[in-house]
Amino acid sequence: MIDPRKAERLLNSPVHFDIDQALKRGWELFKAQPLILIMYFLLIMVVSVGPAFYLEDFSTIISLLIGPPLTAGFYLLANKISRGEQVEFKDCFDGFKFWLPVVGVNIITGIITVLGVIALIIPGIYLGVAYTFAMPFVLFAGTEFWTSMELSRKLITKIWWRFFAFLILIVLINMVGILCLGVGFLVSGPFSYMAIYAAFEELTGDLLVEDDADPTITH
Template sequence: MSKEKLAIIRERGYDFDIQNLFERAWAMYKIQPLLNASFTMLIISANLLAALYFKDYAFLYSLFVAPHLFSGFYFVANKYSQGEHVVYPDFFKGFSFYMPIFSIWLIGQILTALGIFAFIIPGIYLAVAYNFAVLMAIFGGFDFWTALEESRKLITVRWWKMALLILILVILNIVGALFFLFGLVLTLPITYYAIYLLFEDLTEDVFVEEQ
């Protein structure tokens, strides 16, 4: 993936259908619902264990382990999209891109926090604009800073609609958490699958041209 081709996508503009994304993400989840649910339960359990029994180290878990677990959904979504069979170890492939994912989460959260602390609005802007950064690193081959910047520039084209999508996903996960966290078994994978599908839709032409 090249920055020049991404610039062409930004220049011509794009749009997306939020309802369609949810329908496709749900269809993706249903391909192997037990596998998706079991991995999500693993993440939830790990988060609870870190919060309840390792409070002093919970921050380290959220920085050094959690991002790579969550990123596993992107690898699985990619295999589903390609019509490939998914096995449980595929969910752990985020650890094979350890430093890019770690750097994106660390720097991205620092910049977002600084933006919120300074003027609030810049922080909100970055919180939305960085949602493609991990995908840019994994599937675009960019270093962490380029991934953050290319994500920001691409999402800025339709920032308000992307913000609406993220808001819906946040509310969806809050509702899921209210059901004794069990609802997250469904809402969490759908969240990552929806974001992946949007990224794939927007960058599909770039990958086709490079093949």
């Protein structure tokens, strides 16, 4: 859960984001469990591509309902790895425990971002970047979708251009991975999620607090 005083202090204080540190930390998280992360990413690719060929009429619906909890699985894995906990392949699917909130926040942020793109394009780009942490806040802070979106937007806005550059670097890394006969993408893909989680962990600091009475996962 979120300590309101810490949230207010974080959002009203200068924020420093070290891109190099986030990438290095993301790589450390990946190296801790490379086999599980690669296998899970490969599974997601199969699940994502399969419906497009065999269930074409329902592929969009399936993507909207299954994609978010699968993505959440990467962030939950990163959290467990970061805390030094034992990780098993079945842990990859813990995102389905948060199915309703992660699907909800994914749909709402997607709609608002698309509307921003339709409006003037630039607002859509701004929101697409600013909402990057909406899902992690849902998972690790236990906040409802709008609060998670606003926390993400306000936090990232403080370092928007730097964070945008960070995301561009991740995109370039994935492009290189794809160019390496596609095999490199099996590494760059899961690494990307680890790096984004590392950035989230770096920027939130002690915003998230432990509460044993609350099932929400924290740092």
